[in-house]
Amino acid sequence: MSSSHQDAHPYGRSSDDVRRRNQRLRRTRRLRATQLTIFSVLAVTLIAIGVYAVGELREPVAEPGVIAPKSFGPETVEFTCPEPDAVPLPPGEVTVTVLNGTSRSGLAGDVSEQLAERGYEVESPGNTRQATGAATVVHGPEGYLAAQSVTVQIQGAEVQLDEEQEGNAVTLLIGDGFTGLEEESAATAALEEPVETPEGC
Numbered sequence: 100m101s102s103s104h105q106d107a108h109p110y111g112r113s114s115d116d117v118r119r120r121n122q123r124l125r126r127t128r129r130l131r132a133t134q135l136t137i138f139s140v141l142a143v144t145l146i147a148i149g150v151y152a153v154g155e156l157r158e159p160v161a162e163p164g165v166i167a168p169k170s171f172g173p174e175t176v177e178f179t180c181p182e183p184d185a186v187p188l189p190p191g192e193v194t195v196t197v198l199n200g201t202s203r204s205g206l207a208g209d210v211s212e213q214l215a216e217r218g219y220e221v222e223s224p225g226n227t228r229q230a231t232g233a234a235t236v237v238h239g240p241e242g243y244l245a246a247q248s249v250t251v252q253i254q255g256a257e258v259q260l261d262e263e264q265e266g267n268a269v270t271l272l273i274g275d276g277f278t279g280l281e282e283e284s285a286a287t288a289a290l291e292e293p294v295e296t297p298e299g300c
Contacts (some may be wrong), residue, residue, distance in 0.1 A: 122229045167216060178260070179241045180300035188246035190218030194268040195249055197221065200230025201275050213280055216254065222268075233276035239264030243297060248269060252280050252291035 106153075122242030195214055199207035216223045233255035238246035240260070245267040250256045255276065264270065280286070 105241075120283070147250060153265065158204060177240060178297075178299065179243065180297065181244055181294055183296075186293055187251060187290050188244045188267060189290070190214075190248060191220070192247040192267055193248050194220040194222060194266075195271055196268070197224045197271045197273065198227035198230070199224065199273050200227045201273060201277065206273060206277075209282070213273075215285060217252065217280075217286070219249070225240070226271050230272035230274035232274045233278070235259050235272040237261045237264060237270040237272065239268070241265075242269055243268050244294060247294045248290065252286045254281055257297050 112268075195211070197207040197211045197214070199205075207226065211221040211224045234253045235257050236246045236249045236253075237259045238261070240262060242264060243258075246258045246269050249269055249271060250258060254269075256271075281289075
């Protein structure tokens with residue numbers, strides 16, 4: 100009996116064909132098993148994610164409907180109210196910048212010199228277009244008593260708050276109604292009088 104006859108398969112296929120067919124079947128089974136394992140892991144992962152998401156949605160919100168406050172722009176500076184029976188600051192503790200809002204040349208410089216003679220610290224004078232009335236003393240949140248110190252020097256002067264003004268520095272805006280400083284003796288006496296409590300204090 101020849102070798103080719105011995106290798107022949109009962110159904111007309113050689114043993115090599117049968118072996119290759121079996122190998123293909125085994126590879127197919129392994130591939131399917133791998134795919135099934137991957138799909139099973141993915142399915143379990145998706146189910147776990149779904150369960151977690153549902154649980155999160157069912158948890159009550161700690162404070163429903165509460166929105167955290169948001170601030171826009173620079174924060175508002177808190178105004179410093181004077182103590183009861185507080186008096187204006189002494190001139191030596193106040194820095195003044197005089198701005199001339201009139202057509203009288205050199206007026207800011209003259210007033211700066213007069214205030215310096217009364218003990219105030221003065222900065223370089225200048226001009227302004229924002230002055231009204233006799234005079235306006237512009238002060239910051241901490242400078243109310245400093246503004247009152249300058250106000251008593253000028254009859255009819257008003258005060259104005261500017262949140263950007265710092266410390267005991269004030270700006271004196273001289274308007275067309277300005278006629279000069281108060282008598283020094285009267286101003287000195289006014290420095291010993293309690294200030295008026297500002298609105299909101």
